[in-house]
Amino acid sequence: MDNQSAIFKDLTETFQAMNLPVSHMLHEGEGLSMSNLKNLFTTLPFSSIVFRPNYFTMLFVKNAHADYTTDDITFRMEPGTVFFTNPGHFRSFVWYDIQDVYLIAFNESFLKRNIHGDVFKEFPFLVSETVNPRNLSPEDFLVFEHTCLEMFKEFNGNSMYKKQILGNLLMIILLKIKEAFWKDYNPIYEGNKSSQIVKNFKMLLENHFRDLVEGRTDLQLRVTDYAAHQNLNENYLNTVIKTKTGKAVKTWIMEKMICEAQSLLLHTTLSIKEISFRLGFIESAHFGNYFKKYTATTPLAFRQANQ
Known part of the structure; x- marks a missing residue:
């Protein structure tokens, strides 16, 4: 991978650098962004540039196909895939077809402000590097999709507790990921x-x-x-x-x-x-x-x- 690859602090910078539209993206403004990627690509297949995000991402692939490369390892994205990535690694992707893909991006500051300051102790997989995508059954995937849709709904709402609600919904997703994939993860x-x-x-x-x-x-x-x-x-x-x-x-x-x-x-x-x-x-x-x-x-x- 190219050591001079672009470094992006959030999804807005990432999408703009690839000449992708950002008008549809839900951006909380303080470290949390969401998007349904079906609204993002007008021409497929789409190959990204190589970049290094300075934020966490979670992909919930309901109906789509892609190749997603982290550092030098390429993973296949298929219907039912859940993929979690951390900051600092080289990334690139090729999307071939997209119906529904929920993308949630957030930074460390959002986690500590809206979940709690010791979030890395509760969720040690947030510093993991050997992350493989997981394929879920339609029933198990529906559990994650439901919470994603709740987050989209809150993004579009006007609650005075919007940040706290979004933080709690994100915590629910992290707990479900921990329960499903990372119960025995040992960072040491x-x-x-x-x-x-x-x-x-x-x-x-x-x-x-x-x-x-x-x-x-x-x-x-x-x-x-x-x-x-x-x-x-x-x-x-x-x-x-x-x-x-x-x-x-x-x-x-x-x-x-x-x-x-x-x-x-x-x-x-x-x-x-x-x-x-x-x-x-x-x-x-x-x-x-x-x-x-x-x-x-x-x-x-x-x-x-x-x-």
Whole structure:
């Protein structure tokens, strides 16, 4: 996939970039959008550009056929298919025929405002990466369709509690997805075995500290830099890493910083001032305070005690 593929924050940006009409789309304005794709394509088959959405999507294919590619894996969309995708992955699709396909898109902010702040703990599959579409019987699909239609109805209504109602209906769908597909999902297992986001983060962490130690850079990377490297929202990257590894991004960075500092103190003759600059600290006093905060000892005391 092309690393320069377009990144879109919502469905409106995505559809507009592909010259698709957005007038029919229901857009709540604060992170939730819906569409019945039968109103979207005037010419079929339709092949999309390759893009990276910065939002979650749920597809409920009542009557249609398509090929949907996530990263380098292509899935077949058929009647009765339910497909859930997360931010940050390369996407493309080809729709061949469409009668009814319900598309719901939402971002992390909408989830936390209108469901609850700890939504990723209740629904850990929101950070999953190895997602395959599921094909349901007509009876089981009808359960999801009913809730989708309720959401469309509320979108078109004028209730003073519209956002809360939409949030609760979305939570019902998430609960049904969890019950049907993700009862035994273990994000730690995926983080250890098959998470590309975790693998990319750890690789960048290792490569960056190697560059620091070997003097090829003197700039420390922040959480936002690690997120930007994978075209992810900073909060979402931190959620994925913490959920799948048990440690936040800042903790990974801190532990790596202390490990490298201890190694330089033990195995080189560099002065403490030189080590602090090598690791990207502007002042050696800042390095000393940082080291003591996490080890309860000073760099000098650590070196003397372990010589």
